[in-house]
Amino acid sequence: MEKNRKISSNSSLEILLREDLDAIRLNLVHLARKAADHAYAPYSNFRVGAAVVLEDGQTFWANNQENICFPVGVCAERILLGYTHANFPHLKPEILVIAALKSDNTGLATVTPCGLCRQSISEFEMKFKAPIEILMCRPDETLLRAEGIDQLLPYKFEDLNR
Template identity: 40%
Template sequence: MKQITITTSFSVYDSLNELNGDDKDLMLKAIEARKNAYAPYSKFNVGVAILLDNGQVVLGSNQENAAYPSGLCAERVAIFYAGSNYPEAKILKLFISASPADKELENPIPPCGACRQSIAEYEIKQDLDIEIFFMGSIGEVYKSNSLKNLLPLLFDKKYL
């Protein structure tokens, strides 16, 4: 038997005010998108802003449904919209803000497993890392230079 060690690296900003102007604006768009979440069951709202290489910004929010798991996470709403409407564009950056509807959350919330897999598919397809910024509703912002930091052992088409 042998053991392997996998390490990841993130940049941590004390607040969104530490982000550069463009990144701060995109995180503010994610925060605004969070207000459009339809989350009557979990009461956990998520908003996303995606920057594409053509300059377009795509927004998404989580959309729940009483027939679980028919809803969709904000990340996949935005990614699939971008893929459908801008199929040749590459995703450069993804900004996430998440929080319960009834309180502020300071903990940065990363994408769930299903969203990580979806982001991985696009990162591999476009052969370009996607910068991922995530936060709660307030407080620290984490930045990953690639999905590989969040999902270091990727499952992709080479295994199929």
């Protein structure tokens, strides 16, 4: 066996300006930010909102829900994807937008999906055999864009079985 064997991955995110966004994406940003405003986060004050558009054009939004019994709380992305899949199991999520508010309420915080959410997003990409575009809001009003979960989770759990 060779000594210097390694597996490497290249990942990049695109930075988008608000003026780069079409009406659908602008609306999702608005909904994600609005959802974050209503998050239930009395313990961490880390409020996250997410919005999604399904392949038929329906939009939905959700926010994180904390619980005093950590780790019972649930992330916005998993609540949102779970709800849409439970109610519309045959409709593919196409674009997911995530927005987080700074704990001092001075504006947006840059946030990416946590590991549990990344694996959950991967599950839906696997089911629908298509990437989900992920937009993550930033304090300067730009967005980070991932073309799919591979850019945020290069070594997914399901990759271990290939």
